[in-house]
Amino acid sequence: MVAQRVRTVEISGIRRMFEAAPPNSVNLGLGEPDFEPPAEVVEAMCAAVRDGMNHYGPSAGLVALRDKVAERYRDRDRRTTRENVIITGSGSEALMVTALALYDPGSEVLVPNPGFVLYGPDARLVGATPVPYSLTPRRRYWPDFEELERLVTPRTRAIVVNSPSNPTGGLFPSGTVDRIVDFADRHHLTIVSDEVYDEIVYDGPFASFWGRTDRVVIVNSFSKTLAMTGWRIGFLVAPRALAADLNKMHYHIMACPPTPAQVAVLAGLANGHTAIRAMVAEFAARRDLVVRGLRRIPGVAVVPPAGAFYAFPSFSWPRSSQEVAEALLKRGVITTPGDAFGSLGAGHLRLSFAASRANLERGLDILRAYATEEATA
Numbered sequence: 001m002v003a004q005r006v007r008t009v010e011i012s013g014i015r016r017m018f019e020a021a022p023p024n025s026v027n028l029g030l031g032e033p034d035f036e037p038p039a040e041v042v043e044a045m046c047a048a049v050r051d052g053m054n055h056y057g058p059s060a061g062l063v064a065l066r067d068k069v070a071e072r073y074r075d076r077d078r079r080t081t082r083e084n085v086i087i088t089g090s091g092s093e094a095l096m097v098t099a100l101a102l103y104d105p106g107s108e109v110l111v112p113n114p115g116f117v118l119y120g121p122d123a124r125l126v127g128a129t130p131v132p133y134s135l136t137p138r139r140r141y142w143p144d145f146e147e148l149e150r151l152v153t154p155r156t157r158a159i160v161v162n163s164p165s166n167p168t169g170g171l172f173p174s175g176t177v178d179r180i181v182d183f184a185d186r187h188h189l190t191i192v193s194d195e196v197y198d199e200i201v202y203d204g205p206f207a208s209f210w211g212r213t214d215r216v217v218i219v220n221s222f223s224k225t226l227a228m229t230g231w232r233i234g235f236l237v238a239p240r241a242l243a244a245d246l247n248k249m250h251y252h253i254m255a256c257p258p259t260p261a262q263v264a265v266l267a268g269l270a271n272g273h274t275a276i277r278a279m280v281a282e283f284a285a286r287r288d289l290v291v292r293g294l295r296r297i298p299g300v301a302v303v304p305p306a307g308a309f310y311a312f313p314s315f316s317w318p319r320s321s322q323e324v325a326e327a328l329l330k331r332g333v334i335t336t337p338g339d340a341f342g343s344l345g346a347g348h349l350r351l352s353f354a355a356s357r358a359n360l361e362r363g364l365d366i367l368r369a370y371a372t373e374e375a376t377a
């Protein structure tokens with residue numbers, strides 16, 4: 001007999017759907033950059049492995065890397081030091097560590113709807129209840145504060161925020177960040193801010209939650225910025241006492257983050273800026289291409305994504321997002337049904353622009369042809 005909690009979560013069925021795609025399909029379903037890590041980072045990884053950096057390291061991560069991350073966060077709060085930073089084995093692990101450290105059985109946690117797929121399940125796995133709050137295109141995917149006030153109860157422990165957002169591409173302006181901080185402070189909530197797309201921003205500036213309140217945990221990752229999703233390396237930034245508690249949970253999950261990947265990331269943070277800038281510039285060009293293309297398709301509307309690498313168009317056809325995604329799959333383009341990210345993702349598709357411009361054009365052509373069929377059906 002397995003524990004009850006196993007039944008509270010499911011593995012997403014989306015992958016299985018992708019496997020049914022015809023050969024040569026255009027893949028607009030990817031949740032990771034279609035780039036390789038910067039060359040100097042790859043070199044540093046190979047050298048680290050060759051030079052014997054293949055052993056356990058400190059649980060909270062290599063001091064040099066924690067110092068480097070702290071330095072980067074000092075523009076948000078001058079007092080940031082390595083004591084605030086825990087290197088993790090990915091943003092996903094950082095999210096689970098946060099759930100373990102913050103939520104009790106019976107706690108409620110405000111989570112975005114639509115939002116990244118792990119927030120709700122992580123809460124459930126520790127016995128807490130996720131309470132979805134709405135993000136709608138009408139409000140440019142910014143929270144509705146009146147709704148937040150209605151959803152909060154004495155059991156609410158935290159609010160999870162994600163700007164820039166997967167799947168919506170929404171980006172909170174500084175004023176919205178301040179209002180969320182004020183809301184959380186008034187209700188004694190901790191803000192769990194998932195900032196994994198903080199460097200992939202088109203209509204900035206990006207506004208971090210770090211440095212605005214003492215009740216915050218920043219979840220971040222090197223996966224997207226350094227195009228190293230398979231290396232599994234991320235980090236947490238939190239007030240010192242909380243960071244020590246997060247580290248205790250992290251130690252019990254994975255003892256320490258991977259040593260060679262940390263050495264390689266250090267090289268990336270020192271020298272990878274040009275490659276990161278080039279990747280973000282390419283994403284920006286693709287964002288424009290996708291928004292222009294979607295605006296020419298009847299029955300489709302889109303709020304231009306301000307960050308991350310996803311567009312989240314809505315469609316007006318009387319079909320579920322699963323049905324539309326399946327119809328597109330048969331025609332040779334892989335998309336993600338919007339309701340995979342929560343009930344308010346119904347009537348939407350997520351299109352990733354981690355695909356070449358040529359493939360994005362092909363994908364948009366297929367979507368346009370399908371829209372024409374729907375219009376004449």
Ligand SMILES: Cc1ncc(COP(=O)(O)O)c(C=O)c1O
Nearest residue numbers: 031090091092116166221223234
């Ligand atoms: C919003 C968001 N948070 C966290 C993650 C987790 O990233 P990783 O576990 O690769 O660091 C992802 C990955 O898709 C994401 O989109």
